[in-house]
Each structure stands twice: as structure tokens, then as C-alpha cells.
Amino acid sequence: MSTNLRVAFIGAGNMAEAMVSGIVQTGMLEPHQITVTNKSNEDRLLELHNLYGVQGIRRDKVQLSSYDFIFLAMKPKDAEASLRSIKDEINKDQVVMSVLAGISTDFMQEHLNEGQQVVRVMPNTSSMLRESATALAPGEQVTMKNIKLAKSLLACIGEVYLIEEDQMDLFTGIAGSGPAYFYYLMEHIEKTAFDHGMDVSQAREIGAQTILGAAKMIIEREETPAELRHNVTSPNGTTAAGLEALADNGGGEAIKAAIEGAMNRSKEISEELQRTPVAY
Ligand SMILES: NC(=O)C1=CN([C@@H]2O[C@H](COP(=O)(O)OP(=O)(O)OC[C@H]3O[C@@H](n4cnc5c(N)ncnc54)[C@H](OP(=O)(O)O)[C@@H]3O)[C@@H](O)[C@H]2O)C=CC1
Ligand SMILES: O=C(O)[C@@H]1CCC=N1
Structure with missing residues (x-):
């Protein structure tokens, strides 16, 4: 399935790369539909561009309003600052998908505008070969259409399991780690x-x-x-x-x-x- 979705990753580390690699391999998205951003390491952005053809732009230079799905892929300690920084750049039609260990949908919602659609995801690095076991727990505001889209996007990187959020820590212990x-x-x-x-x-x-x-x-x-x-x-x-x-x-x-x-x-x-x- 090919779509015209646009996806941004905030954070360009190991996990973002593994997901980008899996998604690009399926052809569901063309590389130009994916942007990876980070705080400062421009060599890394160039590396990801050269490897996968995706756009690599520093976070402070990227305009987030045109992306359908925004993946948070930085360390948990950087989550709050990042949520604050995106809060007023995005609107309620956009979905914020966090892959961060320990970051709840409540925490995301607390630091974003009311009604923002958020999804908590736990993939693993086998995404690189499309063999991840990935969990997805939608926040309360996400539409059915976006849950389906999120599932098909995550299916690019392996098997997807829709779970209750209270099982996410356990899932992380089994499959994320x-x-x-x-x-x-x-x-x-x-x-x-x-x-x-x-x-x-x-x-x-x-x-x-x-x-x-x-x-x-x-x-x-x-x-x-x-x-x-x-x-x-x-x-x-x-x-x-x-x-x-x-x-x-x-x-x-x-x-x-x-x-x-x-x-x-x-x-x-x-x-x-x-x-x-x-x-x-
Ligand atoms: N690695 C794994 O196996 C898994 C990881 N996760 C989760 O994924 C997240 C990322 O892990 P991992 O990829 O290993 O981490 P890395 O340390 O490899 O990457 C972190 C990235 O975040 C960027 N970053 C930090 N702060 C900001 C910011 N404010 N704005 C934009 N970018 C920022 C860094 O950019 P710069 O280098 O420029 O500072 C870097 O590109 C973690 O929260 C982890 O819990 C989930 C499942 C599995
Ligand atoms: O070690 C970590 O915290 C991350 C989350 C799951 C795998 N790696």
C-alpha cells in the first residue's frame, strides 16, 4: 500500500534509523515523505539521507505543520522539552507517536494542547529488518482512521500488537529491550x-x-x-x-x-x- 502520508521523526538515533529502514524497504512511503530531525548532529542527518534517501533537517529548521505523523524518538529525559517545543507548531489533525520508554499518553497529553492525538508505541531495533514486535496503545483522542493508519505504518516494521497501555511497561521488558x-x-x-x-x-x-x-x-x-x-x-x-x-x-x-x-x-x-x- 502506498500513501501520501508525511512522517517526521524527532530524534535521529538508533531507533529512528531502524524504523526508517523498515518503512523505506516496504515502499509504503517514498523516502521524500519522511523527514528525520535531531538537535545538533548534522553529520548524522547526512548519513541517514545518504543511506535511505530521507530528508535530514535539524529540529530548529523544520516546520512540523505539514506532517501527518510525528514520531518522538529522543531519550525520555528530552521528551518534555521536545513536547513543549512542538505543542504550538502542530494541530489536532496531526498524530504524535512516541516510541519512548516510560512516556505515557497522559504525560504527552499534559504537555500538548488539549485534544491532541497521541499514540504510545514500543518497537524494537529489529525494525531494521522488518522483524520488530511492536506494541501500540492509542490515547483517548485518536480517531479510528488514524489508529488504522498508525497500525499499517507500524506493520512496515514487523508485527503489531494493539495493547492496553497498562501492559506497556511489561511489553517493553519483553520486546522493546x-x-x-x-x-x-x-x-x-x-x-x-x-x-x-x-x-x-x-x-x-x-x-x-x-x-x-x-x-x-x-x-x-x-x-x-x-x-x-x-x-x-x-x-x-x-x-x-x-x-x-x-x-x-x-x-x-x-x-x-x-x-x-x-x-x-x-x-x-x-x-x-x-x-x-x-x-x-
Ligand atoms: N534503542 C532501542 O532499542 C529502543 C529505543 N526506544 C526508545 O527510543 C528512544 C531513542 O532511543 P535511541 O534511538 O536508542 O537513542 P539515541 O541516543 O540513539 O538517539 C537520540 C536522538 O534524539 C535526538 N534528540 C535529543 N533531543 C532532541 C530534541 N530536543 N529535538 C530533536 N532531537 C533530539 C538526538 O540528537 P543529537 O544527536 O543531535 O543530540 C539523537 O538523534 C528512547 O526514548 C528509547 O526509550 C524504544 C524501543 C527500542
Ligand atoms: O534501553 C532502553 O531504555 C530502550 C527502551 C527499550 C529498548 N531500549
């Missing part, structure tokens, strides 16, 4: 393989194919993860020994702690921004 847990797992696979004499690049390929295969089995087969695990595990075999070592070393608890750590940090960011608006 989630890729990092798997990269961490891979780092340890590589290190272990290297310690036992395997070439790191070969270990990387083998480890990644193993994760990819397991993920596809979970998605495409009917069995639960527990059943799939059971099917790998021969009595008194190698997997049983591996899983026992994993449990003995707190594997399950570590995964739970990682998700809850990220989830709690997302809640904490919200609380800190409510208390002390400009610093966390």
Missing part, C-alpha cells in the same frame, strides 16, 4: 565456543541459526515451548544435562529478573519524569 537479551545470549555462546577452540564467526552463525530455528518452531508449530523443549530432551541425554546446568545456575530466574528489571525501569522512568520533569 528483548533483542538485547538474545544478543547477550549469543555473546556467551560465542565466548564459550571460542574457549573450546571454535572459530568465533562459525560459532556466531551456528548460534544464530539455532535461535532462528527455535523461534520459527515456536511460531509455526502447534506445540508449546515446554513441549518443544521436551521433544529435544532425551532421558539422561545431553540436553537434560544442559538444562540441569542452566537451572542450577539460575537460568529461569535470570530471564524473569531481566524482564522485570526492564519493566520496573520503564515504570520508574515514568515516575521520575512526573516528579522531576527534566532529569532522570
